[in-house]
Amino acid sequence: MKRTLIGFSLLAASALATSASAQTTITFWDLLGGGDGARMQQIVDGFNKSQTAYKVQRTTLAWGVPYYTKVRTSSAVGQGPDVAILHLSRLSGWADAKILRPIAPAELSGVGMKPSGFFPKLWSASNYKGQNYAIPLDTHPMVLYYNKDLLAKAGLMGADGMPKPINSIATFEAAMAAIKKTGALPVSFETGPNAYMPWRLWLALIGQQGGSIIENNKVTYGKLGASTLATISDWGKKGYVGKNVDYPTSVAQFMNGKAAFMLNGAWEVPTLVDGAKSGKIKFGYGVMPVPKLYATQNTWADSHAFVIPNNVGKPIAGEKLKGALQFLAYANKNAMIWASGGLVPANLGVANSAAYKAMKPNSDYAAVAAQNVTYDPTGWYSGAAGPLEAASAKYFPAAMNGQLSVERAMSLFEADVNKLLVAAPKP
Template sequence: MKRTLISLSLFALAAQASAVTTINYWDLLGGGDGERMQQLVDGFNKSQSDVKVQRTTLAWGVPYYTKLRTSAAVGQGPDLAILHLSRLSGWAEAKIVRPISTAELGSVGLSSKNFFPKLWDAASYKGQNYALPLDTHALVLYYNKDLLKKAGLLGADGAMKPLGSMAEFNAALNAVKTKTGALGVSFENGPNSYMPWRIWLALLAQQGGSIIKDNALTYGPLGASTLNTMTDWVKNGLATKNVDYPTSVAQFVNGKAAFMLNGVWEVPTLVDGRKSGKIGFDYGVMPMPKLYANQSTWADSHSFIIPNNVGKAASPEKINAALKFVAYAQKNALVWAGGGMIPANQGVTNSAAFKALKPNADFSATTAQNVTFDPLGWYSGAAGPLEAASAKYFPAAINGQLPVDKALGSFETEAKKLFNAAPKP
């Protein structure tokens, strides 16, 4: 009798173990982002016993995307992965990612209404949804209130005086230089840096310009005038040339620059530095100001996708299990917001808990409504060939190594080669 009971117990345990669905999940999230994602994975795994997420983190950028693409092509990709939305059009066209149906979303309590409209649009391709955005990480403006006060740029209420045009922004940079001796603005502009592309794209979009349409360059004279605006910041001593990323952050954190153009991911640096006493000045973070006709800003988004593993179609059970984790991450996106990211889920961003999160709540809603992504195309997106081409020539123009027209000419030559190599729809 005891032997029978033991056998039945072992059988029950085996059945229970076999009922657990394991989801292999890949991402490219390191540092603080990686730690917060691990919190979400661990929290989900502890919250229930039906699904177990096994996380693998690969090197950011080209190594990650190459591995993900080639693995899916031979049926060895993960069940779930992170993709920058800026890459989605090319990946959806090449059928590397699998569409996610309305019914599948509904089975875990999600729908298009959960997400900011611009993000949902960016997650769709030719009328089908292919990705579930987790966040918006956008270009914002950081400012040093102490330096601005000395420069006469704070109002009586202690708030920064409005910046309503590029002329006003440039005047503010000059006031800082003249009255405090500090740099007007800090931004990464060293060799092979992506930040010039992001700023250029944002300022172009604010002027109603576009970069590419139907595999043709469309920015025209605006492209040159916008890049000239950025080169003038360095030429006029309002910013430092040949600045790598760590130095650009250090210039602001150490009180050497009144403004910093950077992504929301640097919010934890400021929050932690202020708490620890390493940052001795009062600061603020605001949406990219409306310097031209609108308030557009460059942005990208970490999103969840289901890879289309060739010859190994995902079962309904696997898809549902993967989406259960996605739904958990959406519901608990306040954890993710701790890294400065703006949750893509409107319910979280509109919650009282998020509105109490400072400085995130000061820039999030406006920023999420005004995002502009990289142009569509297989060559586009985070660490993609088009951004890599810009990183060769835009910093060289900003640092006075190439005239703006020659820098844009070289960029255009490489871009047109990419267009000719693009796969036909």
């Protein structure tokens, strides 16, 4: 009897070892910290528990240039991850440099994904020269936060409990002027040295006026570039936004009830929601899409997306590819977890669900923002923490703070842009 039990135990142990060794590991790199990192870990853990064939092994690297440099150089020598997160604003440059592996329609349909299941603009940004290179997870747009109490004090709340309509640059500036008369700060906004928010607002407003930044490797914003920077720089001169305000201070100004509006990314929604639940935020608030100040309602946005690096000499195949695609499909279908971070889910099934529509204030801005996203222009120099944004950050905040004239800021910026347009892609 003892021998039988021992034999059975050995067989069971052997079976478990065989099962474990048969499990395929999918390496996944990202740059997600804080709340985003915790939510992504929840998705990874959920996938790993949902089946036994694959295990996603997640590695998080430092945000921005360090992350993108590591992914790019590792993939070039066949040591990159099986799956990685990429900002869609960087996709064109990476696809051109053949850093990414295309994802075929049959591979998508094989795990239940199809183009019509995503917001059209997000899916379009995932494609380059006729091929799909990414699966969008979200879009994180610039939105307009508002303090109901301060707006009411300025006479800017309607009888319906919503802010009075802002439908032109004139009505927005009139609202800021009315708020300033109450002693409150009209808009909390990042304007400190090397700030990216001025670029994002500038890009959005040029888009609202029907303009573009760069096309066919040439600067195309023309006079709109200077006139738009002049408009937002005037806000600094008139005291509508603070001068030399760093990012944490810009958030604190709104969260502490000092500012009536805040122009910022949707990623600050959890800070607002958690603050209200804990009692730290003591005013009524709301979040809306960036208003239609000109001809359209364009807003700056970027998106996190999953990509498959084109590891040189070691292309993904077989069970690794199958597992990677199943993970991407799982993450997309379970994007409600991700949506709690304020980011708009790319998956229409999630975005149109009753559960998401009940998620406030997220669903108040989601659809309009996602339908009007404006990404950075295509090119190797574009994207999150890329050279184009970095060039703007040297000069646009200085114009808003009165340290450079608008004309000088635009001249210096354009000189940097022209250097980028003739430079070879970075290795």
